[in-house]
Amino acid sequence: MNKPVIGILVYRNGLTFSEPTYFRDLTRAGERLGATAFLFSPQDIDVNSRTVTGFTPTSGNGWIRRTYSWPEVVIDRHRRSGQEYMKIRTSSLFLYANNRFTNKWNITRMFLQEDRLKQWMPETVEYSREQLRTMLKRHRLLYVKPGNGTGGSSIVRVQSADDGYTVLGRSRKLSKRRVKIKTLSGLANWLDHWTVDERIRGGNFMIQQGLDLELVPERVTDTRLLIQKNESGEWKVTGMGMRVGAPHSSTSNLHGGGKAVSFQEIADKQFGAEKAETIRQECEQLAFQVVQVIEERFGPMMEFGIDIGIDVEGRVWLIEVNPKPGRDIFKGMGNPSLYSKSVERPIQYAMYVAANKNRSNTNEGAMLLSKRRKRRRLQA
Ligand SMILES: Nc1ncnc2c1ncn2[C@@H]1O[C@H](COP(=O)(O)OP(=O)(O)O)[C@@H](O)[C@H]1O
Ligand SMILES: [Mg+2]
Numbered sequence: 001m002n003k004p005v006i007g008i009l010v011y012r013n014g015l016t017f018s019e020p021t022y023f024r025d026l027t028r029a030g031e032r033l034g035a036t037a038f039l040f041s042p043q044d045i046d047v048n049s050r051t052v053t054g055f056t057p058t059s060g061n062g063w064i065r066r067t068y069s070w071p072e073v074v075i076d077r078h079r080r081s082g083q084e085y086m087k088i089r090t091s092s093l094f095l096y097a098n099n100r101f102t103n104k105w106n107i108t109r110m111f112l113q114e115d116r117l118k119q120w121m122p123e124t125v126e127y128s129r130e131q132l133r134t135m136l137k138r139h140r141l142l143y144v145k146p147g148n149g150t151g152g153s154s155i156v157r158v159q160s161a162d163d164g165y166t167v168l169g170r171s172r173k174l175s176k177r178r179v180k181i182k183t184l185s186g187l188a189n190w191l192d193h194w195t196v197d198e199r200i201r202g203g204n205f206m207i208q209q210g211l212d213l214e215l216v217p218e219r220v221t222d223t224r225l226l227i228q229k230n231e232s233g234e235w236k237v238t239g240m241g242m243r244v245g246a247p248h249s250s251t252s253n254l255h256g257g258g259k260a261v262s263f264q265e266i267a268d269k270q271f272g273a274e275k276a277e278t279i280r281q282e283c284e285q286l287a288f289q290v291v292q293v294i295e296e297r298f299g300p301m302m303e304f305g306i307d308i309g310i311d312v313e314g315r316v317w318l319i320e321v322n323p324k325p326g327r328d329i330f331k332g333m334g335n336p337s338l339y340s341k342s343v344e345r346p347i348q349y350a351m352y353v354a355a356n357k358n359r360s361n362t363n364e365g366a367m368l369l370s371k372r373r374k375r376r377r378l379q380a
Contacts, residue, residue, distance in 0.1 A: 004354035006030055006037040006347065007052060007071030007094070011080045015063050017055075018079060022327065022343070024057040026077075029340075030347045031056075035354075037347060038068055042084040047093070072354040073097050075302065075346055079324050081201065095357055097350045098302035101294075101323040105147025105206055110297065111318065116289045120318040122309070127195055127205035129188045136160060136184065141210025143250075144191060148203040150322070152253035156194060157210060158187065168250040172198050176249070211309040211317050213252075215270050220245035220252045222319065223263060223310055224329050227287045228303040231348035233356070235291050237284050238345060239338045241329040242266050260332025271314050282316045283308050290321055302349055 008026060011018040023039055030037025038054030045052055054068040074094040078085050089100060101107070108124050111117045125131045127144060135142055136158075144156040156169040165187045169177040181187045195205040215221040226238045242265070246257030254260060267276035287306050295301055305325020309317040330339040 003034060003036045004073070004351050005069055005071045006035050006350045006354065007054065007068070007074045008037060008039045009074050009076045009078050009088070009094075010039050010041060011078050011085075012039070012041045012055075015055075017063075019077070019326075023077075025343045026347065027056050029344045033344060033347050033351065035347060035351055036068070037350075038066070040068075040071075041078075042082075042088045045088065045093070072357065073350045075350055076100075077324055095353070097300075097346065097353050098323065099299040101298060101301070103148040103203070104145070104320060105204060107294075107321060108147075108206065111290075111293070114293055116293060117286075117318065120286050120316055122209040122211060122317050122319070124206050124208045127191070127207050129192070131207055132188055132191065133184065135207045135209070139209045141212065143208045143210050144195070144205055145208060146198070146200045146203055147206050148200050152251035152256040154194075154198040154200060154205075155251055156191065157250035158191075159210075168248070169194065169198075170249070170251060170256060172200065174256055178248070211311045211319075212313075213309050214312060215242075215266050215310065216244050218247060220249060221266060222252045223283060223308040224325075225283055225287050225306045225308055226303065226325060226327070226330075226342055227291055227306065228342065228345040229301075229349040229352075230345055231352055233349065233352050235288060236345075237287055238342050239330060239335070240280065240283060241333050243329065254326070254328055254332065260329045262333050262335075267310070270312075275314060279310055279314055279316060283310075286316060286318060290318065294321070302346055 010023060017023050017039065027037045027039060038056050040052045040054045050070045052068050052071060053065060055063045055065055058064055071094060075097045076089065112121050112124060125135065140160045142158045144158065146154045152170055153172045153174060156167060159166045164180055164182040167179045167181060167190065171177060181190055213220050213222050221242055221244045223240060223242050225240045227235055228238050230236045240263045242261045242263050243252040243254060243258040244261055245252035249256055252258040263280060267279060271279060290306060291301065291304060303325065305322040307319040309319050311317065327339055327342045330342055
């Protein structure tokens, strides 16, 4: 039997890849699992000869460049926007393991309307001075976040007190800002500036009910759950971990100085083993609902990293869903086997998609086919 050919669409600049360690691990997992897996970028596609220039790691730190036949299935791991990428991604050139997704604001709005998810959604509105006033009356803690941000960038936490507001921000470049502002109009002026200066690609901001996530004193502590499709195309929760934010940080993101800790370690201490287990199950239930809702709207997906807030009372909240999630949390927790599993699953699922792609009698096959037909053809 021929090896399935899996292309991994990524960003590269010369031989500098956006996530070199993960990409090495992913292509090596492909090899180990019996696939031909390689990295490629939009500039590596030759539509006329139906070949792709692909990259695999050497045993050292380098990369080997080779010409490959057209990939049977493509994993999209391109994390940058850009015309060239969008042109490829919106064409019907490839069959993708993961469909296209949308930004945080759009998905948050969709989830807020969704009966199956409402219970887990923090109150969220689009940023404006009026909405700020309204939200401040309802919540003592607010988060103001870009509707299209990642990695903790451009996020502000606003804490109300009797003598004014404490504002703790993280700029687009992740540098910290902390100010005290006495009046509401002063706060609104400050945020008006922030939502212009720190916006991302001209996007909007949202105001969200702030959750009390201080499971560790003075630290924002939240949960990251990784849900992935397995070798049979079924959703499985691969694992969960907690991220403890740096001191005086409004976010817990690992890139912003957060530390990875196992879920049990913190949850058992805070809630006791029994309640911690109930909470863990609720997180899983939330994750399965999330992927179901998303797939109904966007078609078949491959994996999501779900940011979950567990507040000091043990209530579970959905903070964010990441369609191209990192796996560093498992490394940080010192759980190499969980990390390996999280790297293998995308390959296993892509192999499953390749093996089943001509079968339109399954729901998933039918969805994939109709989605592909609908797509615009790429102008050669
Ligand atoms: N409503 C909120 N209440 C409390 N903490 C929040 C809230 N929203 C975000 N955070 C904190 O900020 C982090 C980053 O927010 P998130 O929405 O995941 O944005 P990003 O896409 O930048 O990761 C979260 O992981 C959490 O630690
Ligand atoms: Mg996040």
